[in-house]
Amino acid sequence: MLRGTKVGLRARHDGDIPVLRTELYDDVVNAARAEGGPWRPITPGSRDPRLVVDDTEHGSVKFSVVELEGGSLVGTASLWGIDTHNRCAHIGLGLLPSCRGKGYGTDVVAVMCHYGFVVRGLHRLQIETLADNAGMLRSAERNGFVREGVLRASSWVMGEFLDEVLLGLLAEDWKPDGQF
Numbered sequence: 001m002l003r004g005t006k007v008g009l010r011a012r013h014d015g016d017i018p019v020l021r022t023e024l025y026d027d028v029v030n031a032a033r034a035e036g037g038p039w040r041p042i043t044p045g046s047r048d049p050r051l052v053v054d055d056t057e058h059g060s061v062k063f064s065v066v067e068l069e070g071g072s073l074v075g076t077a078s079l080w081g082i083d084t085h086n087r088c089a090h091i092g093l094g095l096l097p098s099c100r101g102k103g104y105g106t107d108v109v110a111v112m113c114h115y116g117f118v119v120r121g122l123h124r125l126q127i128e129t130l131a132d133n134a135g136m137l138r139s140a141e142r143n144g145f146v147r148e149g150v151l152r153a154s155s156w157v158m159g160e161f162l163d164e165v166l167l168g169l170l171a172e173d174w175k176p177d178g179q180f
Contacts, residue, residue, distance in 0.1 A: 002063075002115055004107040009063035009077055009115070012053045016064045018044075019073055020051055023096040032158050033130060034094055051076075058082065061115075065093070065108055074099040077108050079116055088124040089116055093136075105139035110177065113143055117171045124170055130155060131163035145169045 002009040021042070025031050031039045035050075042048045053062050060080035066073055075095035082089040091112045095104055109127075116122045127145060129136040141147075145167040153161035 002111050002119075003068060004111040006068060006102075006107045007074060007104050007111065008066050008068050009108070009111050010066060012051070012062055012064045012076075016073055016076075017048075017051045019096070020064075020076055020094075021048065024076070024094050025050060027097075029158060030094075030097070033133075034092075036155065065095070065104070067104075074104055075108070077112055079112060079120070082120070082122075086124075087122045088126065089120070089122055090126045090128065091116070092127075100135060105135055106142045109139045109143045109145075113169065113174055114176060117174055118176075122171065124168060126169075127167045128164050129167075130157070131165050137165060137167075140167045140169075143169070144174055146173075 021044075024034070025042065025048070028039045059082050060078055061082070063077045064073060065075040065077050073096070075093060077091070077093040079089045080092055091109060093105060093108050093112070095108075113125060116125045125145075127136070127140045128151075129140070131150065137147075146169065147165055148168045149166045151164040151166060154164045155162045
């Protein structure tokens with residue numbers, strides 16, 4: 001398990017899947033904002049690629065996020081679009097609604113930076129988020145990510161086009177807080 005100050009990132013357990021499905025993906029608005037595509041219902045028990053980990057897939061790594069104190073599931077995190085030639089990847093995360101606003105997102109981003117830069121040897125990490133996602137913007141910027149641009153009206157979400165913010169962080173600009 002990778003450990004931050006508040007959360008740990010571990011392998012996905014079978015028991016995590018029903019919770020993540022119910023709390024994150026069955027919520028139409030939340031899923032529409034997070035997925036970059038239209039929401040669609042998934043049959044219970046199916047091998048939903050958003051939730052089930054394919055250990056043979058080298059282009060992404062999915063984690064379950066748990067509280068260090070108590071071990072309860074608080075969300076999901078992923079390093080996706082891993083490009084081993086250019087040594088870059090994207091960070092994504094989703095916190096259960098009851099776990100938002102507690103500083104977990106900032107800690108998840110910090111642990112993902114450690115994983116990307118130290119464990120994987122990447123040079124650049126990138127985050128794309130909706131412009132109104134204040135929590136994700138704050139978590140990224142607290143970890144040193146820089147706003148590199150706005151993709152105007154690039155995401156169709158629940159009947160309207162929304163802007164996306166592109167944030168980036170280079171390994172040489174990353175300042176780990178010494179927790180690892």
